[in-house]
Amino acid sequence: MAVLLSSNLFLILLVSALDWLPTPASAFLIDWDRTTSSATLGPHFTDCISRDQETFRCWWSPGSLQNLSSPGALRVFYLKKDSPTSEWKECPEYIHENRECFFDANHTSVWIPYCVQLRGHNVTYFNEDDCFTVENIVRPDPPVSLNWTLLNISPSGLNYDVLVSWKPPPSADVGVGWMRIEYEIQYRERNATNWEALEKQPHTQQTIYGLQIGKEYEVHIRSRMQAFVKFGEFSDSIFIEVTEISSKDSTVPFTLVLIFGVVGVLIVIMLIVISQQQRIMMILLPPVPAPKIKGIDSELLKKGKLEELNFILNGGGVDGLPAYATDFYQEEPWVEFIEVDEEDAEGGDKEDNYNSDTQRLIGLPHRNVEGFRAISHPDDDSGRASCYDTDLPEHLASLLPGQPEDNKTCLDAPATEMGEKPLIQTQIGGPQTWINTDLYAQVSNVMPSGGVVLSPGQQPKIQENTSGSERETQKGGKQNEDVEGIKEQKRNEPQFQLFVLVPEGSGYTAENNTQQTSTPPSTSVPGVGYQTIQPQPMETKPAATGDTNESPYILPEPSQSQLFTPVADYTVVQELDTHRSLLLNPPPSQSPSLCQPQHPLKVPMPVGYVTPDLLGNLAP
Amino acid sequence: MSAHIRPVSPLLVVLIYLALCSRLSSMRAASSCTNGQTGCHFLSLANLFDRVIQHSARMHGISNDLHSEFELYFLPSKNQIGRVSRNCHTSTILTPNGKENAQRIAREELTEVILKLLVAWREPLWHFHQNMAQHHEFNNFSSNKSLEMSDMVHELRRGVQKVVEKMQMLGVISSSLGNLASPEALLASDRAEWRLMNDYDLLYCFRRDSNKIQNYLKILKCRIVPEHGC
Numbered sequence: 023m024a025v026l027l028s029s030n031l032f033l034i035l036l037v038s039a040l041d042w043l044p045t046p047a048s049a050f051l052i053d054w055d056r057t058t059s060s061a062t063l064g065p066h067f068t069d070c071i072s073r074d075q076e077t078f079r080c081w082w083s084p085g086s087l088q089n090l091s092s093p094g095a096l097r098v099f100y101l102k103k104d105s106p107t108s109e110w111k112e113c114p115e116y117i118h119e120n121r122e123c124f125f126d127a128n129h130t131s132v133w134i135p136y137c138v139q140l141r142g143h144n145v146t147y148f149n150e151d152d153c154f155t156v157e158n159i160v161r162p163d164p165p166v167s168l169n170w171t172l173l174n175i176s177p178s179g180l181n182y183d184v185l186v187s188w189k190p191p192p193s194a195d196v197g198v199g200w201m202r203i204e205y206e207i208q209y210r211e212r213n214a215t216n217w218e219a220l221e222k223q224p225h226t227q228q229t230i231y232g233l234q235i236g237k238e239y240e241v242h243i244r245s246r247m248q249a250f251v252k253f254g255e256f257s258d259s260i261f262i263e264v265t266e267i268s269s270k271d272s273t274v275p276f277t278l279v280l281i282f283g284v285v286g287v288l289i290v291i292m293l294i295v296i297s298q299q300q301r302i303m304m305i306l307l308p309p310v311p312a313p314k315i316k317g318i319d320s321e322l323l324k325k326g327k328l329e330e331l332n333f334i335l336n337g338g339g340v341d342g343l344p345a346y347a348t349d350f351y352q353e354e355p356w357v358e359f360i361e362v363d364e365e366d367a368e369g370g371d372k373e374d375n376y377n378s379d380t381q382r383l384i385g386l387p388h389r390n391v392e393g394f395r396a397i398s399h400p401d402d403d404s405g406r407a408s409c410y411d412t413d414l415p416e417h418l419a420s421l422l423p424g425q426p427e428d429n430k431t432c433l434d435a436p437a438t439e440m441g442e443k444p445l446i447q448t449q450i451g452g453p454q455t456w457i458n459t460d461l462y463a464q465v466s467n468v469m470p471s472g473g474v475v476l477s478p479g480q481q482p483k484i485q486e487n488t489s490g491s492e493r494e495t496q497k498g499g500k501q502n503e504d505v506e507g508i509k510e511q512k513r514n515e516p517q518f519q520l521f522v523l524v525p526e527g528s529g530y531t532a533e534n535n536t537q538q539t540s541t542p543p544s545t546s547v548p549g550v551g552y553q554t555i556q557p558q559p560m561e562t563k564p565a566a567t568g569d570t571n572e573s574p575y576i577l578p579e580p581s582q583s584q585l586f587t588p589v590a591d592y593t594v595v596q597e598l599d600t601h602r603s604l605l606l607n608p609p610p611s612q613s614p615s616l617c618q619p620q621h622p623l624k625v626p627m628p629v630g631y632v633t634p635d636l637l638g639n640l641a642p
Numbered sequence: 643m644s645a646h647i648r649p650v651s652p653l654l655v656v657l658i659y660l661a662l663c664s665r666l667s668s669m670r671a672a673s674s675c676t677n678g679q680t681g682c683h684f685l686s687l688a689n690l691f692d693r694v695i696q697h698s699a700r701m702h703g704i705s706n707d708l709h710s711e712f713e714l715y716f717l718p719s720k721n722q723i724g725r726v727s728r729n730c731h732t733s734t735i736l737t738p739n740g741k742e743n744a745q746r747i748a749r750e751e752l753t754e755v756i757l758k759l760l761v762a763w764r765e766p767l768w769h770f771h772q773n774m775a776q777h778h779e780f781n782n783f784s785s786n787k788s789l790e791m792s793d794m795v796h797e798l799r800r801g802v803q804k805v806v807e808k809m810q811m812l813g814v815i816s817s818s819l820g821n822l823a824s825p826e827a828l829l830a831s832d833r834a835e836w837r838l839m840n841d842y843d844l845l846y847c848f849r850r851d852s853n854k855i856q857n858y859l860k861i862l863k864c865r866i867v868p869e870h871g872c
Binding site for chain 2: 075131132133157195197200202248
C-alpha cells in the first residue's frame with residue numbers, strides 16, 4: 023500500500039513536471055541543446071513558434087561557423103508529412119534580418135507533422151528533433167487591455183479585493199472557436215522578487231483577494247492553449263495600489279470600545295450582585311417576623327405541636343404566668359378547674375352552683391346537684407377557671423357512656439361549698455342511674471412514699487379527671503377500664519371508692535369494693551387504671567344511714583338524714599387495713615351508727631387535710 | 643396517527659406537485675421547449691454543445707497526459723516525430739487542416755468528420771486499455787486514465803450524436819447524414835490498421851485526433867450558435 027502510494031505520488035510529480043519539461047515535438051526548446059557549447063555546434067534551428075495556429079515561424083542560427091552567417095548561405099527546407107510522397111520544400115518566405123522563415127496560412131497545416139532542415143552548399147544540417155506539429159508549438163499572444171477595479175475592503179480596513187479584467191489577444195481567433203485560451207495571472211509587490219501565480223482559467227477576468235492597503239502591486243498575464251504546455255509571453259505589467267480610506271476608521275473602533283465598555287460594566291455589576299447576594303436579598307425582601315407570644319416558645323408554634331400549644335394557651339401557658347407555674351399545673355390539670363369564687367359560694371347562680379365539672383363530664387341533665395366542690399382558697403396556686411377547648415370535654419364525653427349532653431364548652435369551676443346536695447339525689451331520682459363518680463379528687467396529702475392521699479369525692483364514681491394531657495395517652499385503656507368499672511358499679515351498689523395515686527408508674531388502680539366482683543377492672547389494662555380502695559366497714563354505714571346509695575365518703579355531719587347526704591369533698595384516711603386499703607372510717611365494730619366516726623385510735627380530725635403529724639396514725 | 647396524516651397529506655400532494663412542475667419546466671427548458679420558441683431551442687442546443695466541448699477538452703487533456711507519461715517511461719527525450727512516418731489509422735479520414743478549411747467545409751461534413759473520428763477510436767482505445775491493464779509497469783494511475791479515455795470516447799460519440807439529432811430536428815443541418823447510424827461502415831476501411839500500431843503511436847495519434855475533435859466541435863458551435871459564448 024505504501025509502495026503504491028509512493029509510486030502514485032511519483033507519477034503525479036512527473037506529470038506535473040511535464041509542464042516545464044520540453045515535449046519531444048518542441049525540440050527547439052531543449053535547454054541542454056543550448057547549454058552545450060554552441061561554438062562547436064553547427065547551424066541549427068533555435069525555435070519555431072506559432073501564435074495563432076494558422077502561421078508559424080522558425081528561426082535558425084548559423085552556429086559557430088562564421089562563414090555561414092551571411093544571408094543566403096543557409097537555406098531552410100521543410101517537409102510536410104501529409105502524404106507518403108511528400109518532399110522537402112524550401113521556406114516560402116525568408117526574413118533574413120531575423121534569420122527567420124515564415125510560413126503563412128497557405129503553407130500551414132495543423133495536425134500534420136513538419137520537419138525543417140538547414141542546407142548549406144553541399145551540407146545538410148538536419149536534426150531529427152526538429153519535427154513538430156503546429157498545434158504543439160502554439161504560444162498565444164498575451165492578452166490586451168488589462169485593467170482592474172476595486173471590489174471591496176475588509177471591515178478591518180487592512181485588505182481589499184481587486185477584479186482584474188482583460189481582452190484576449192487579437193491574433194488569437196477565439197471568436198471562431200479556433201483557439202481556446204486559458205490565462206494565468208501573476209502578481210507581486212513592487213519590490214518583491216517572487217511572483218504569485220493564480221490558477222489558470224479560461225475566462226477574461228479574475229479576482230485577486232487579500233491585497234494589503236498601502237502597498238503597490240504589479241500584475242501581468244500570460245496565456246496558453248488549453249491542454250497544452252507552452253505559454254505565451256507575459257503581458258505588460260499594471261500597478262495596483264489602494265490608499266487608506268479613513269472614513270470608517272473613526273467609527274469602527276469607537277463602536278468596539280463602546281461595546282466592550284458596556285460588556286465590562288455588565289460583568290462588574292453581575293459580580294457585585296453575586297457577591298452581595300445575601301445583603302441584597304435582605305434589602306429587597308426583608309424577612310417576615312415570626313409570631314411571638316409571651317411565655318410560649320416559638321417552637322411550639324410549629325407544625326405538629328398544636329396540642330401542647332393548646333394546652334399551654336388554655337391553661338398552662340396563660341399570659342403572665344410564670345413558667346414554673348405552667349409546668350406545675352401541667353401535671354395536674356384538674357387543678358385548673360378549681361376556682362375560688364365567693365359569689366358562687368352560696369350558689370348565686372343556681373346553674374353555676376349546680377353545675378360541676380363532673381356533671382358536665384358525665385352529662386347529667388340535672389344540675390341541681392352540685393358538683394364537686396373543692397374547698398379551696400383563693401390562693402394563687404389554684405388555677406383559674408379556664409375554658410378547655412371543645413376537644414377535651416367532647417373527648418371525655420365520648421368516652422363516657424350515655425353522655426346525654428355534649429355541648430359543654432366550658433367547665434365551670436365548681437363552687438366551693440361543703441354540704442351541698444349530693445348527687446345522690448339525682449342518682450335516685452334520675453332515670454339515668456348513672457353512678458356518679460367524681461372525676462376529680464382533691465389530694466389531701468402526699469405520702470412520703472410518693473403516694474397521694476385523696477380526699478373523698480362526692481359520688482362513688484370511679485371516674486377520675488383525666489383531662490391531663492399526659493394522661494390522655496393512658497386514657498384509652500383507662501377509659502375502657504373506667505367504663506367497665508362504671509358499668510359494674512352501675513349494676514351494683516354504689517361503692518365507696520378511693521383513688522390512690524401511685525406515681526411509680528402504675529397509674530391509677532381502681533379497686534372495687536367487696537361487693538363488686540373481685541376482679542378489679544384494672545387487670546384489663548396492665549398497670550393502668552384506677553384502683554379504688556373500698557373500706558369494708560363502710561358498707562355498714564350506708565346501710566345504717568338508710569341510703570340506698572352508699573356514700574363513698576364519710577360525711578362530716580352525721581346528723582344529716584337526708585337521702586342525699588352532702589358529700590364531703592375530702593375525707594380523712596383513718597388507717598390502712600391489711601389489704602392495703604385506706605380506711606377512711608374506723609370499722610364500726612359496735613354499731614353501724616351514723617354517728618360520727620369514732621375512731622378509737624384517732625382523734626376527730628377536721629375534715630380536710632391530713633397533717634403530716636397525723637400521717638403517723640395512718641400506719642396500718 | 644391518521645389524524646396527523648390527514649392535514650399533512652394535502653400538503654404533501656401540493657409539495658410533490660410543485661416539485662414535479664418545477665422539474666418538468668426545467669426539463670422543458672433544457673431539452674424540449676415548445677415549438678413556437680426558437681430561442682429556447684437554440685439555447686438548449688448551445689448547452690448541448692458546451693457540454694460536448696467540455697467533454698472533448700477533458701478527453702484531450704487525458705490523452706496528452708498519457709502520451710507524455712508514456713514518453714517518460716519508455717522513450718528517451720528524443721523527438722520521435724521524424725523517426726517514423728507515423729501513419730495513424732485515421733489518416734484516411736479527410737479532415738480540414740486549417741482554419742479556413744474548417745470554416746469552409748459544410749456543417750454536415752464537419753459533423754460527419756467528428757463522428758467518424760470518434761467511431762474510429764473506440765475499439766483501439768479499448769484494446770489499449772486492455773494492454774495497459776496487463777502491463778504491470780504502469781500503476782493504477784495510468785490504467786485509470788486509459789480506462790477513462792476509452793469511456794470518454796464512447797460517451798462523447800453518444801453526446802455528439804445527440805447534438806446531431808438536435809440539429810437535425812431544428813433544421814440546422816440536413817438530414818442527409820444517414821450513414822451515421824451505421825458506425826460499422828465507417829470502420830470497414832481501417833479495421834486492421836490500428837492493430838499494427840504500437841502503444842506509443844496509438845497514444846500519439848489519439849492525442850492528435852482528440853485535439854481535432856475538440857477544435858471541430860468548437861468551430862461547429864461557433865458557426866451554428868455563435869451568440870452563446872464564442
